[in-house]
Amino acid sequence: xxxxxxxxxxxxxxxxxxxxxxxxxxxxxxxxxxxxxxxxxxxxxxxxxxxxxxxxxxxxxxxxxxxxxxxxxxxxxxxxxxxxxxxxxxxxxxxxxxxxxxxxxxxxxxxxxxxxxxxxxxxxxxxxxxxxxxxxxxxxxxxxxxxxxxxxxxxxxxxxxxxxxxxxxxxxxxxxxxxxxxxxxxxxxxxxxxxxxxxxxxxxxxxxxxxxxxxxxxxxxxxxxxxxxxxxxxxxxxxxxxxxxxxxxxxxxxxxxxxxxxxxxxxxxxxxxxxxxxxxxxxxxxxxxxxxxxxxxxxxxxxxxxxxxxxxxxxxxxxxxxxxxxxxxxxxxxxxxxxxxxxxxxxxxxxxxxxxxxxxxxxxxxxxxxxxxxxxxxxxxxxxxxxxxxxxxxxxxxxxxxxxxxxxxxxxxxxxxxxxxxxxxxxxxxxxxxxxxxxxxxxxxxxxxxxxxxxxxxxxxxxxxxxxxxxxxxxxxxxxxxxxxxxxxxxxxxxxxxxxxxxxxxxxxx
Numbered sequence: 001x002x003x004x005x006x007x008x009x010x011x012x013x014x015x016x017x018x019x020x021x022x023x024x025x026x027x028x029x030x031x032x033x034x035x036x037x038x039x040x041x042x043x044x045x046x047x048x049x050x051x052x053x054x055x056x057x058x059x060x061x062x063x064x065x066x067x068x069x070x071x072x073x074x075x076x077x078x079x080x081x082x083x084x085x086x087x088x089x090x091x092x093x094x095x096x097x098x099x100x101x102x103x104x105x106x107x108x109x110x111x112x113x114x115x116x117x118x119x120x121x122x123x124x125x126x127x128x129x130x131x132x133x134x135x136x137x138x139x140x141x142x143x144x145x146x147x148x149x150x151x152x153x154x155x156x157x158x159x160x161x162x163x164x165x166x167x168x169x170x171x172x173x174x175x176x177x178x179x180x181x182x183x184x185x186x187x188x189x190x191x192x193x194x195x196x197x198x199x200x201x202x203x204x205x206x207x208x209x210x211x212x213x214x215x216x217x218x219x220x221x222x223x224x225x226x227x228x229x230x231x232x233x234x235x236x237x238x239x240x241x242x243x244x245x246x247x248x249x250x251x252x253x254x255x256x257x258x259x260x261x262x263x264x265x266x267x268x269x270x271x272x273x274x275x276x277x278x279x280x281x282x283x284x285x286x287x288x289x290x291x292x293x294x295x296x297x298x299x300x301x302x303x304x305x306x307x308x309x310x311x312x313x314x315x316x317x318x319x320x321x322x323x324x325x326x327x328x329x330x331x332x333x334x335x336x337x338x339x340x341x342x343x344x345x346x347x348x349x350x351x352x353x354x355x356x357x358x359x360x361x362x363x364x365x366x367x368x369x370x371x372x373x374x375x376x377x378x379x380x381x382x383x384x385x386x387x388x389x390x391x392x393x394x395x396x397x398x399x400x401x402x403x404x405x406x407x408x409x410x411x412x413x414x415x416x417x418x419x420x421x422x423x424x425x426x427x428x429x430x431x432x433x434x435x436x437x438x439x440x441x442x443x444x445x446x447x448x449x450x451x452x453x454x455x456x457x458x459x460x461x462x463x464x465x466x467x468x469x470x471x472x473x474x475x476x477x478x479x480x481x482x483x484x485x486x487x488x489x490x491x492x493x494x495x496x497x498x499x500x501x502x503x504x505x506x507x508x509x510x
Contacts, residue, residue: 004149004150004151004152005077005078005147005148005149005150006077006150006152006154006156006175006176006178006179007074007077007156007175007178007179007182007213008041008074008077008078008147008150010179010182010213010216010217011034011037011038011041011074011216012038012147013217014034014216014217014218014219015034015035015037015038016038017219018034018219019033019034019035019038020033020034020035021033021034021219022034022221023036023037023070023216023221023222024037024067024070024221024222024224025067025197025221025222025223025224025242026066026067026224026226027223027224027225027226027234027238028237028238028241028242030221031067032067034219037070037071037074038074040071040075040140041070041071041073041074041075041078042075042078042144042145042147043071043075043139043140043141043142043144044071044072044074044075044076044078044139044140045075045076045078045079045145045147045148046142046143046144046145047075047138047139047140047141047142048075048076048079048081048106048139049079049142049145050139050142051105051106051127051139052105053079053081053105053106054080055079055080055081055148055150055154056080056081056082056154056155057081057082057105058081058082058084058102058103058104058105058158059072059076059081059082059083059084059104059105059106059107059108060084060085060086060095060098060099060102060104060106060107060108060126061073061083061084061085061086061108061205062086062088062090062095062107062108062109062110062113062115062116062205063088063108063109063110063113063131063204063205064088064110064203064228064229065200065201065203065204065208065224065225065228065229066110066131066224066228067222067224068131068132069200069204069209069212069224070212070216070222072108072131073209073212074216077150077156077175078147078148079145079147079148080148080149080150080154081105082102082155082156082157082158083156083157083158084098084102084104084158084159084160084170085157085159085204085205085206085209086098086160086205087203087205087206087412087472088110088113088115088203088205089472089473089474090115090472091115091470091471091472091473092114092115092116092118092119092122093119093122093470093471094168094471094472095115095116095119096118096119096122096123097168098160098168098170099119099120099122099123099126100122100123101168101170101368101369102158102170102368104123104126105126105127106126106127106128106129107119107120107126107127107128107129108129108131108136109128109129109130109131110130110131111130111131111132111133112130113130116128150175151175152174152175152176152179153174153175153176153365154174154175155172155173155174155365156173156174156175156177156178157172157173157177157178157210158170158171158172158173158368159171159173159301159304161300161301161302161413169367169368169370169373170367170368170369170370171301171302171364171367171368172364172365172366172367172368173304173364173365174365176361177361177362177363177364177365178210178213179213180306180335180360180361180362181210181213181214181304181305181306181362182213182214182217183214183217184305184306184333184334184335184336184362185211185213185214185305186214186217186218187333187334188306188309188311188333188334189270189272189295189297189305189309189311190246190270190272190295190311190312191311191313192311192312192313193269194214194215194218194220194246195215195220195244195245195246195269195270196220196221196243196244196245196269197220197221197222197223197242197243197244197245197246198211198212198215198220198221198222198223198245198246198247198248199223199225199235199238199239199242199245199246199247200212200222200223200224200225201225201229201230201231201235201247201249201253202230202247202248202249202250202253202411203229206275206412207248207274207275207304207305208248210304210305211246211248211272211305215246220246221242223238223242223245225238230249230253230256232256232257232260232261233262235247235257235261235265236261236262236263236265238267239263239265239266239267239268240263240266240267241267242267243266243267243269244267244269245267245268245269246269246270246271246272247268247270247271247272248272248273248274249271249272249273249411250273250274250275250276250410250411250412250443251273251275251276251278251279251282251411251443252276252410252411252441252442252443253273253411254271254273254278254282254283254286254294255282255285255286255441257271257286257289257290258282258285258286258289258290261289264289264290264291265290268290268293269293270293270294270295270312271286271290271293271294271295272294272295272296272297273294273295273296273297274296274297274298274299274305275408275411275412276408276410276411276443278296278326280323280326280327283326284326287315287317292312292313292315292316292317293312294312294315295309295310295311295312295315296309296310296329296330297309297330298329298330298397298399300383300385300387301364302363302364302377302383302385303336303358303360303362303363303364303383304362305362306333306336306360306362307329307332307333307336307338307356307358307360307385307397308329308330308331308332308333308336308338308397309330309331309333310325310326310328310329310330310331311330314330314331321394321396324392324394324396325396327398328392328396328397328398328399329389329397329398329399330396330397331395331396331397332395332397333360335360335361336358336359336360336362337358337359337360338356338357338358338391338397339356339357339358339382340352340353340354340355340356340357340389340390340391341354341355341357342354342355348390350390350391350392350393351390351391351392351393352390353388353389353390353400354388354389354390355384355385355386355387355388356385356387356388356389356397356399357382357383357384357385358382358383358385359381359382359383360383363378363383364378364383366378387399388400405417405496406436407434407435407436407444407446408436408443408444409436409439409442409443409444409445409446409474410442410443410474411443412474414436414446414474414475416433416434416435416436417434418471418475419434419446419448419467419471419475419476419477420432420433420434420448422466422467422470422471423448423450423463423466423467425466425470426458426462426463426466427453427456428452428453428456428457428458429450429451429452429453429458429463430450430451430452430453431450431451431486431494432448432449432450432451433448433449433450433486433494433496433499434446434447434448434449434477435447435449435496435499435500437500437503437504439478445478445479446475446476446477446478447477447478447479447481447503448463448477448479448480448481449481449482449483449486449499449503450463450480450481450482450483450486451482451483451484451485451486452482458482460479460480463477463480464476464477464480481503486499487499487502
């Protein structure tokens with residue numbers, strides 16, 4: 001038996017040492033123990049081998065949160081395959097692009113998911129397997145096989161981020177990257193003690209999926225809500241049943257819990273927030289409601305969960321610099337080097353603002369099949385994040401802005417170029433600018449400002465229909481504003497900052 005099984009080894013280790021420990025719950029009910037989860041993952045692995053999957057092949061998971069996520073992830077890794085998680089909110093065309101780009105060997109999806117079925121029609125060479133269906137049951141009936149040994153630098157997780165050029169980019173994370181991330185979590189996010197359970201109310205296709213790894217390592221219970229998502233009343237009920245629970249939430253989710261939860265969430269141990277800006281006032285309000293049970297992370301898909309963090313104890317009420325801490329994104333995590341650079345690539349002193357660059361064992365291998373983008377983002381061993389920030393004298397990193405153009409709405413990144421390209425399909429649209437405006441509920445909302453060709457017209461309804469046909473619904477602008485001209489510089493480039501100021505001053509983006 002080989003034991004160089006990469007991230008699959010996390011499950012193997014816990015399941016062989018504690019096979020009877022509760023592993024997965026659906027709502028209030030435990031549905032699998034760690035020994036059961038290991039057996040199911042090995043069944044999936046054997047089935048994928050019979051399907052013809054070979055080490056290094058890519059397998060897409062396009063599902064809402066459910067217990068089978070864990071078996072599928074670890075089953076893929078037991079076979080040496082690459083997990084490609086995809087947000088279920090994506091449009092069929094977007095899913096089809098990912099299937100084609102990564103040459104997916106299989107797609108696991110929810111039964112009857114129309115976008116998945118439509119995407120399979122567009123990329124017919126990819127076998128589709130509805131989880132829980134007849135094909136899935138046959139997959140689980142394959143003879144058992146031993147886990148496949150993998151190299152530390154072998155690809156394990158291919159995460160597609162929306163690209164600023166309109167084309168999604170697949171960030172390649174190795175087994176070594178994910179193992180370093182899992183180990184860093186306990187040391188830098190919950191050093192006061194890992195939760196006995198984790199509630200997956202945020203999508204497993206994004207942050208919550210990676211939270212699986214450190215919590216499997218520590219033998220925690222993984223709770224999947226029966227709603228398969230984020231419902232405040234359900235979280236209230238689950239926190240009354242389970243104890244010692246950790247949970248990841250985007251800032252907007254934290255605010256909804258603060259305002260709408262009936263209880264003070266008695267089972268909650270740590271509420272980790274990240275994925276977007278958390279306003280100090282909202283953080284203080286959440287602490288007033290739930291006490292010092294909040295923790296923060298700052299990371300990217302290119303170095304997940306592992307740039308900086310602010311632990312529960314660093315949210316301590318009596319600390320003289322609490323306001324500065326809450327306004328920041330915390331301290332550099334263990335083993336993570338962070339520098340602030342100017343436009344010439346020179347390091348800036350404390351207090352000055354520049355681009356955040358990172359070097360760490362968690363930084364991705366590169367972008368899938370995009371060597372130019374990789375060379376631009378990874379230079380001399382450093383990840384150029386595109387984010388702007390500054391250090392203070394105490395080592396707190398404050399994020400001044402996310403990547404230059406990105407809109408963060410409800411904790412999800414939306415890149416304007418992707419939306420603009422869709423809107424420019426309308427024959428009457430001459431130019432368009434998509435930007436984010438402050439939104440009390442979502443953090444930012446998407447606003448499109450456009451001008452039309454002389455003598456032609458485009459209605460908001462027509463533009464909205466274009467978006468419905470080509471991109472995920474959450475990326476659609478909330479408002480479409482027509483203008484005679486968009487402000488530009490001498491080179492003809494649209495001045496987004498000036499346009500944003502004009503909209504704010506006129507109240508048109510409200």
